[in-house]
Amino acid sequence: MLSIIRGQVMKSVSLRTLAVRSYSSAKESDQDFDNRWESYFKRPTLDGWELRKGINDMQGFDNFPEPKIVVACLEACKRLNEPSLATRYLEALKWKAGKDANVIYPWLIQEIRPTLDKLKIATPEDLGFDKPELALKSVFEMKGPNDY
Template sequence: MASLALKTVARLAQAGRTVRAISTTVPAASGHDDIMEKWPADKFDKHFIDYLSRPEIDGWEVRKALTELHDYDVIPDPKVVEAALRACRRVNDYALTLRFLEALKIKCGTQKNRETIYPYIIQQVKPVLDELGISTPEELGYDKPELFIPQPEYWWEKKWYADYGMDKKPNFQI
């Protein structure tokens, strides 16, 4: 397969067409270092704040930056969250702001951490949320399922019962 690709590239180059090189190398498994060793926290935050604070940023770039930020195994600093919220507002994508806040809550980890870290971040960015007119998912009622009907015969749903306070006595009719 690789030889066919090389033959096609050679044929296109002979025909006078410009050929763009595509890298197919895979990094070695031993090259995976911790993010903070490669990138100190202040530079990490500055990179995302600078990228998201650009006035000419478009919706695709905002989504790209938020995806990259989410891929790292860190909970972003409130200043990075503020820059992300301002960027989402600049491109007028309210749904993205809500999804970003939901992903941030999920990224905080366990229920215990969600009760300490996530409220701290929301408290720190509350002035920006008020300034931009953004409601949190909790204020909109998106933190609770709207049409969730528990089915006890499914074992994998049992953790959801505890998360949403339905583990006591069922208060639903099927």
């Protein structure tokens, strides 16, 4: 009998705790969000693991980061000597833009171009990552031995 009561009490306690956890966060304005992430990447104590965690968390959000956040992240990559991470972050941003990548991504590159030039960070397009590495011509477009 005691175990049945204990089981019912534990179920109700855990359900109440779960409900409190899900409703405990406050709304954050867009400006507060931008400032929080910009200051996160500009922290002088930021290390490589925290940089990767921040990038991963940013990719998980349902919004596209403002150029000032991207600039702060790229500066952190340069400060931590992670140029390849900076390039891969730009590539991830292109994928994050989804079906609007041909509009959003060029705008982003245009906005952050002075920072890219100052930090000497290459975009994926500069390195040829936008083209397949081992692409072959279609067999239907190849010339045969008698076509020369």
